[in-house]
Amino acid sequence: MVPDVVDPALVLSVLMFAVGLIGLLARRDIVFMLMSIEIMLNAGGLAFVAAGARWQQPDGQVMFLFILAMAAAEVAVGLALVLRLHRLFGTVDADAADTMRG
Amino acid sequence: MLELLWLVLAFPLAGFLVLLTLGRTMPKRGVALVGVGSIGLAAGTTFAIAASYLTSPPPGGVFEETLWTWWHVEGFAPSIGLHLDALSLTFILVVTWVGFLIHLYSAEFMADDEDYARYFTYMNLFVTSMLALVLADNLVFLLLGWEGVGLCSYLLIGFWYKDPANVHAARKAFVVTRIGDVALTVGIFLLFQWLGTLHIEDMLARAGTVWPIGSGAAVAAAMLLLGGAMGKSAQVPLQTWLPDAMAGPTPVSALIHAATMVTAGVYLIARTHTIFELAPAAMRVVAVTGMVTLLLSGFAALGQRDIKRILAYSTISQIGYMVLGLGVGAWAGAVFHFMTHAFFKALLFLGAGIIIHCLYHEHDIYQMGGLRKQLPVTFWTFLAGSAALAGFPLVTSGFYSKDLILTQAFTSPYGSWWLWAGGLLGVFLTGLYIFRGVFVAFFGEPQRELERHPGWLLRIPVIVLGIFAVGAGFLETPDILGGVKVLSNFLGQALPAMAGHASTGTEIGLETAAGLASLLGIGVAAALFLGQRTLVHRAMETTIGRRVQRLWAAGWGFDWVYDRLLARPYAWLANTNRDDVVDGAVMATRLVTIGLNRGLSVTQTGRVRFYAAGMAAGAVVVLLIVVLS
Numbered sequence: 001m002v003p004d005v006v007d008p009a010l011v012l013s014v015l016m017f018a019v020g021l022i023g024l025l026a027r028r029d030i031v032f033m034l035m036s037i038e039i040m041l042n043a044g045g046l047a048f049v050a051a052g053a054r055w056q057q058p059d060g061q062v063m064f065l066f067i068l069a070m071a072a073a074e075v076a077v078g079l080a081l082v083l084r085l086h087r088l089f090g091t092v093d094a095d096a097a098d099t100m101r102g
Numbered sequence: 103m104l105e106l107l108w109l110v111l112a113f114p115l116a117g118f119l120v121l122l123t124l125g126r127t128m129p130k131r132g133v134a135l136v137g138v139g140s141i142g143l144a145a146g147t148t149f150a151i152a153a154s155y156l157t158s159p160p161p162g163g164v165f166e167e168t169l170w171t172w173w174h175v176e177g178f179a180p181s182i183g184l185h186l187d188a189l190s191l192t193f194i195l196v197v198t199w200v201g202f203l204i205h206l207y208s209a210e211f212m213a214d215d216e217d218y219a220r221y222f223t224y225m226n227l228f229v230t231s232m233l234a235l236v237l238a239d240n241l242v243f244l245l246l247g248w249e250g251v252g253l254c255s256y257l258l259i260g261f262w263y264k265d266p267a268n269v270h271a272a273r274k275a276f277v278v279t280r281i282g283d284v285a286l287t288v289g290i291f292l293l294f295q296w297l298g299t300l301h302i303e304d305m306l307a308r309a310g311t312v313w314p315i316g317s318g319a320a321v322a323a324a325m326l327l328l329g330g331a332m333g334k335s336a337q338v339p340l341q342t343w344l345p346d347a348m349a350g351p352t353p354v355s356a357l358i359h360a361a362t363m364v365t366a367g368v369y370l371i372a373r374t375h376t377i378f379e380l381a382p383a384a385m386r387v388v389a390v391t392g393m394v395t396l397l398l399s400g401f402a403a404l405g406q407r408d409i410k411r412i413l414a415y416s417t418i419s420q421i422g423y424m425v426l427g428l429g430v431g432a433w434a435g436a437v438f439h440f441m442t443h444a445f446f447k448a449l450l451f452l453g454a455g456i457i458i459h460c461l462y463h464e465h466d467i468y469q470m471g472g473l474r475k476q477l478p479v480t481f482w483t484f485l486a487g488s489a490a491l492a493g494f495p496l497v498t499s500g501f502y503s504k505d506l507i508l509t510q511a512f513t514s515p516y517g518s519w520w521l522w523a524g525g526l527l528g529v530f531l532t533g534l535y536i537f538r539g540v541f542v543a544f545f546g547e548p549q550r551e552l553e554r555h556p557g558w559l560l561r562i563p564v565i566v567l568g569i570f571a572v573g574a575g576f577l578e579t580p581d582i583l584g585g586v587k588v589l590s591n592f593l594g595q596a597l598p599a600m601a602g603h604a605s606t607g608t609e610i611g612l613e614t615a616a617g618l619a620s621l622l623g624i625g626v627a628a629a630l631f632l633g634q635r636t637l638v639h640r641a642m643e644t645t646i647g648r649r650v651q652r653l654w655a656a657g658w659g660f661d662w663v664y665d666r667l668l669a670r671p672y673a674w675l676a677n678t679n680r681d682d683v684v685d686g687a688v689m690a691t692r693l694v695t696i697g698l699n700r701g702l703s704v705t706q707t708g709r710v711r712f713y714a715a716g717m718a719a720g721a722v723v724v725l726l727i728v729v730l731s
Contacts, residue, residue: 021718024711024714025711025714025715025718028711033710033711094709094710094711095709095711097708097710098707098708098709099708100706100708101706101707101708101709
């Protein structure tokens with residue numbers, strides 16, 4: 001049951017998510033990885049907003065506010081982790097912190 | 103008075119517990135006092151109970167005393183309960199009194215042994231177990247006594263454990279009787295399954311109503327019970343442990359052979375006689391087992407040089423008579439023979455013990471000789487015991503008890519002429535082998551001086567037993583010789599009447615035949631073994647003579663056959679399987695687990711990006727499953 005016309009906002013959302021995921025997997029700099037996660041969160045938020053607009057419901061925007069709050073909290077924790085990583089390993093390379101390998 | 107029945111069990115048990123805990127610290131006199139005294143008290147109590155039972159019999163001739171319930175699961179509640187009737191009363195009288203005399207004898211016989219306390223500890227436990235077996239009112243409690251008897255025989259046969267041969271003999275006794283125990287245990291399970299109770303009286307009553315005569319269940323149950331009896335009572339094919347059981351101290355052999363252990367099987371069959379009566383096929387097997395056993399071991403006894411082994415084969419043979427008696431429905435006859443056998447076999451073992459004790463631990467009868475003058479008391483009592491064993495006509499107890507069984511074998515509907523003929527040949531053999539021992543050991547010229555002379559504690563028991571060995575026969579005599587029926591009337595309350603009835607003419611014929619067979623055996627023994635023994639020496643010079651002698655000395659080679667058939671293949675299997683096939687499978691699971699662990703721990707790279715990729719891939723897979731399905 002594929003709709004005839006896909007909402008362009010959803011297409012943008014998917015593209016943004018893909019960009020974020022590729023950035024997360026390809027980058028080794030942990031700051032860039034955090035930024036990629038932000039892009040992925042925003043992609044999700046955009047999808048909610050688009051869906052809310054499509055069904056004329058306020059729920060989509062409510063969900064976006066949740067995501068916003070969560071992203072703020074995530075950045076607070078993430079930046080603290082970046083600082084600890086830098087102190088311990090003297091680098092912001094995420095792959096350098098692999099001391100817990102099996 | 104009958105309420106004090108529990109004391110019969112409690113005295114030996116208390117003696118065992120005291121000796122077990124304090125025995126090491128007690129002086130030898132104290133150990134002897136506790137060890138012998140506990141059995142003496144039990145014997146005295148038994149005597150009082152017997153007197154009370156006879157003067158004011160309980161209703162139905164049965165007195166039951168439930169001490170407590172052992173356990174209670176799902177309606178199955180075996181009790182520690184005692185059952186006294188004519189059968190168990192006869193048994194506990196013999197067990198406690200003969201046991202007491204043997205304990206008294208042991209007090210002097212074992213006086214030089216460093217493990218005096220351990221000896222009496224085991225002996226008291228032995229008597230306790232046997233009394234529990236005989237008095238039990240249900241099969242579970244009976245099995246407890248049954249296994250206790252097996253344990254004590256193991257401990258006492260291997261009493262001098264520093265010699266590996268003794269330990270080997272003990273282990274053999276334990277393992278071989280265990281084969282029978284397995285059959286008995288399975289039989290008990292099946293009886294519970296089929297009859298719903300293990301209380302012996304209820305069970306037998308129910309069996310009589312549920313099973314028709316000759317039903318498959320009755321035959322199966324009877325055969326399994328017989329299997330248990332074969333192991334404990336050393337019947338063919340499980341008889342091989344008994345000759346080796348001579349490794350223990352001589353009074354132990356007396357106790358095993360006369361009062362405890364080997365008669366347990368006879369008791370079991372007599373106790374569960376209803377089941378056997380419902381299974382005529384099993385009765386026939388019982389009778390044939392008894393006859394084969396008594397003949398094989400009678401011949402084997404002829405080939406032995408060790409005085410204790412002669413007596414061991416003789417026990418197997420005499421238990422064979424009891425089993426034959428049970429098989430032909432001569433219930434009272436079998437119990438009568440058990441009683442007389444207990445007296446004369448205990449006497450013979452204790453007499454042999456005196457010889458061994460006084461003659462530098464010599465067992466070989468050909469190294470003895472001339473003991474008639476050196477040990478007069480032992481000689482006369484041993485002679486009385488041998489005459490009773492051989493069934494010397496008219497004056498000995500063995501004649502009357504054996505004759506009762508033989509008459510029944512001939513006349514009972516379960517019997518037949520060939521069972522009788524086998525038994526009669528056995529009478530001849532008995533006279534031959536036991537008087538061979540008497541003539542070789544006691545007659546001729548003395549071979550050497552005695553090491554010491556027996557004290558009174560050794561002599562009193564043999565004298566008392568000597569009196570009983572001769573006198574106990576007059577409790578039950580055939581019709582033509584007075585017709586005293588004290589024992590069979592008494593046992594008639596607990597066991598069915600004997601089936602066979604002989605006319606006076608037949609009875610005279612059977613009595614005469616048995617008496618003549620016995621006299622013939624003694625006469626042939628005298629001709630062969632008194633004096634120069636030229637005939638025997640000449641026979642031993644022929645190849646056949648030597649081969650036969652070797653075959654009999656090895657007890658028909660049962661040990662050899664079992665060794666080739668069972669022991670060696672088993673040892674080979676165990677040796678081949680040194681690395682343990684089953685264990686290999688178990689170890690393989692360990693290897694698989696380790697492999698999986700290695701494989702999985704590779705994925706633990708510690709890199710965050712790798713985990714993120716994994717999560718993304720997983721999400722894709724889940725989405726694909728949701729969308730495509």
